Amino acid sequence: FCLLCSKILGKKDEENTNEGTRANKKRRSISNEGRRVLEEWKNQFAVNERDGQPFCLLCSKILGVCKTYNLKRHFDTNHATFGKNYPPGSQERALKITSLEKNGIAEQNTMQASLKVSQAVTLAMFKISWLLAKHGKPFSDGELLSNDTVTRRISEMSENLTEQLKTKLATASAHSLAADESTDIGDVAQFCIWVRCVNSETFEVTEDLLPLKSALSEACKDMNIPASSVVSITTDGAPSMTGKHKSLVAEMRKLCPDLLAFHCIVHQQALCSKLVDGYFVEVMDTVVKVVNLIRARPLIHRRFIALLDEIDSAYEDLILHSEVRWLNCGKVLHRILAKDFLNKLNLQLQGDEKHVDALLGCVESFKMKLGLYTAQLKDGDLTHFPLLNDACEGVLDIQQRELFVKTVSQMQEKFISHFSDFEKIKSAGHFIREPFTFPVEKTKDLAATFGLSRCALEDELMDVQARGRSHIAQQSSSVAEMWRNISGQNLRLLSSKVLSIFGSTYICERTFSVMTRIKSRFRARLTDCNLQSLLHCAF
Numbered sequence: 351f352c353l354l355c356s357k358i359l360g361k362k363d364e365e366n367t368n369e370g371t372r373a374n375k376k377r378r379s380i381s382n383e384g385r386r387v388l389e390e391w392k393n394q395f396a397v398n399e400r401d402g403q404p405f406c407l408l409c410s411k412i413l414g415v416c417k418t419y420n421l422k423r424h425f426d427t428n429h430a431t432f433g434k435n436y437p438p439g440s441q442e443r444a445l446k447i448t449s450l451e452k453n454g455i456a457e458q459n460t461m462q463a464s465l466k467v468s469q470a471v472t473l474a475m476f477k478i479s480w481l482l483a484k485h486g487k488p489f490s491d492g493e494l495l496s497n498d499t500v501t502r503r504i505s506e507m508s509e510n511l512t513e514q515l516k517t518k519l520a521t522a523s524a525h526s527l528a529a530d531e532s533t534d535i536g537d538v539a540q541f542c543i544w545v546r547c548v549n550s551e552t553f554e555v556t557e558d559l560l561p562l563k564s565a566l567s568e569a570c571k572d573m574n575i576p577a578s579s580v581v582s583i584t585t586d587g588a589p590s591m592t593g594k595h596k597s598l599v600a601e602m603r604k605l606c607p608d609l610l611a612f613h614c615i616v617h618q619q620a621l622c623s624k625l626v627d628g629y630f631v632e633v634m635d636t637v638v639k640v641v642n643l644i645r646a647r648p649l650i651h652r653r654f655i656a657l658l659d660e661i662d663s664a665y666e667d668l669i670l671h672s673e674v675r676w677l678n679c680g681k682v683l684h685r686i687l688a689k690d691f692l693n694k695l696n697l698q699l700q701g702d703e704k705h706v707d708a709l710l711g712c713v714e715s716f717k718m719k720l721g722l723y724t725a726q727l728k729d730g731d732l733t734h735f736p737l738l739n740d741a742c743e744g745v746l747d748i749q750q751r752e753l754f755v756k757t758v759s760q761m762q763e764k765f766i767s768h769f770s771d772f773e774k775i776k777s778a779g780h781f782i783r784e785p786f787t788f789p790v791e792k793t794k795d796l797a798a799t800f801g802l803s804r805c806a807l808e809d810e811l812m813d814v815q816a817r818g819r820s821h822i823a824q825q826s827s828s829v830a831e832m833w834r835n836i837s838g839q840n841l842r843l844l845s846s847k848v849l850s851i852f853g854s855t856y857i858c859e860r861t862f863s864v865m866t867r868i869k870s871r872f873r874a875r876l877t878d879c880n881l882q883s884l885l886h887c888a889f
Contacts, residue, residue, distance in 0.1 A: 385416035393439075395425040396432065396447055398454075407450040408432060410457075479503035483887035486868040501880060508883035511558075516573055518556045522547035523843055525575055526850040527583045529566060529591065529598060530858035534869045534881075542858045542865075543569050548846035550839075553830040555849060557703065559861065559889055562882045566598060567605065577602075581800070582610035584852040586617050608801045612771050615709045616699045616854040622764040623692045699854060705829075706853035707779030710772055713765065720762040727755045774799050778848045782829055785836065785845075786815055800847050802840055810838035864888050 387399035396407045404413040408429045436443035478492050479500045489500040528544045543560040563569040583602060585591035591598045592611060599611045644654050698712045723734055730746055732739035778796060781788045790808055797804035814836060833845050868884050869876050
C-alpha cells in the first residue's frame with residue numbers, strides 16, 4: 351500500500367516502481383568504482399600492481415577484483431603454507447616478497463624481449479616475402495623460409511591491401527575502370543581490371559588492381575563498388591568489349607545507363623600509325639622479313655650479334671616486330687635505319703598515373719605537327735626529316751615529294767577521324783585545369799555528360815570565378831591540390847569524375863607483362879589465387 355497515493359500496488363506496479371533502481375544496479379560495475387591496488391596488500395597477501403590490476407607474486411596470476419576480501423580468500427585458499435613458513439611482519443617474509451617481486455620483473459622483461467624478437471622475425475619474413483613478390487621470384491627463393499610460409503605471408507599482405515582498397519573505394523566519390531583480357535602461359539584467359547577512384551573531399555587519387563574475375567560485375571560486387579558511382583570504362587576497342595548488345599560495355603550499361611565508354615588512346619594512335627601506302631608497306635615488310643630471319647635462326651643470330659660487336663654498333667641486337675600490343679614498327683625501323691618517327695608520341699602516351707587530358711593534349715599536338723610537316727614537304731623543306739635530308743642531299747624530285755606528302759597527309763586524316771569518343775569530354779580538361787577562366791556556358795555539355803545539375807554547376811562556378819582566387823591555381827603544384835582549396839560540392843564532384851577517367855589501358859598491358867614474368871613456363875602450375883596475390887604485391 352502506497353502512503354503517497356493511497357493505492358494497493360500489485361506485482362506489476364512493484365516492477366514498474368523498482369525499474370529505475372534495478373537499472374541503476376545493472377549499470378554498476380567495478381571498473382567505475384575507482385578501486386586501486388593498496389600498498390599494504392604486498393606484505394599481507396604477496397600482491398602488487400601490474401597493468402592497473404592486482405597480481406599475485408606467488409602464482410603469477412592476475413586477480414580480477416581489487417577487494418581485500420577477494421584477495422584474502424585467494425591467499426588463504428591457495429597459499430596458506432606461505433603464511434606458516436613466513437609469518438606476517440617477519441623479516442624473512444619481507445625478504446621473500448622482495449625476491450619474488452624482482453623475479454617477476456625479470457620474467458616480465460624476458461617475455462617482452464622475446465616478444466620483440468618474435469615481432470622482428472615476423473617482420474623480416476614479411477619483408478622477404480614482399481621482395482620475392484615484388485620482383486616476381488619463385489617462392490623457393492626465400493632460402494630461410496619454406497614455400498608454404500612465403501605463400502601464406504604473400505596471401506596475408508594481398509588480403510590486407512584488398513581491405514585497404516575497399517576502405518578507399520567506400521569513401522570515394524567517383525570510380526573509373528580500365529579493362530583488358532589476355533592469356534597466360536597455360537592459355538588460361540585472364541581478365542584484368544584496374545580501378546581509379548577519387549575522393550571529392552581530399553582529392554586523393556587511388557589506382558589499384560581488382561581481383562582477377564571472369565566477370566566485371568562480379569569483381570565490382572566483391573569490392574563493394576556501387577554501379578551508380580562508376581563514371582567510365584576504357585577498353586582496347588575489341589568487339590567483345592564494346593559491342594552494342596553482347597559485350598562488356600553493354601552489360602555494364604544495364605547497371606549504369608550513363609556509363610561513358612572510351613577506346614584506349616594508345617591503341618587508336620597505333621592504328622593511325624599503320625602504313626597504308628604500297629611503297630612504304632613494301633619497305634616495312636622487307637625489314638620485318640630480315641629481322642625475323644635473323645631472330646628465328648640461332649646460328650645466324652649469334653653471328654649477327656658478333657658482327658655488331660665487331661663494328662662497335664650502338665645496338666647490341668634487333669627487336670622483333672609485333673602487330674599487336676603497342677605495334678613497335680617505329681622501334682624496329684629505328685634499329686635498322688636509325689629512324690625515329692611516331693616513337694616519341696607513343697612514349698608520351700605511355701606511363702603511370704597519366705590523366706586523360708594530358709594524353710589528348712599529346713595527340714592534338716601531334717596533329718598540328720603533321721599539318722606543319724605536310725606544308726613543309728610540299729615546299730621541299732626537310733628540316734624535320736634530317737635522315738631523309740642526308741639521304742637525298744637536301745633535294746627531292748617531284749615524284750618523291752608527292753609520295754611523302756601523300757603519306758603524311760593520309761596519316762593526318764587518320765588522326766583527325768579517330769578519337770571521336772573523347773570529343774564529349776574535350777572541354778573537361780580546360781575545366782579542371784583552369785576553372786577560374788572556364789566559360790560558364792560550356793558547363794551545359796559537361797552537366798549532361800556526367801549527369802549533374804546544370805543550374806548548380808553554373809551557380810557554383812560563377813561564385814568561384816567572382817571571388818577571383820586564380821592565384822590558387824598558380825601556387826598549386828598539382829590539379830588535385832588546387833581543387834582541395836576550391837569550394838562547391840557539384841564542382842568538386844565533377845572534377846573528381848573527370849580526374850578518375852582512364853585515357854588508356856596501358857596499366858592493363860603492363861600488368862600482363864608482369865604476369866608473363868611471374869607465371870612463366872617454369873611456374874605454369876601457379877594457381878589463380880596465388881597469381882592474384884603476387885600481382886597485387888608487385889604493383
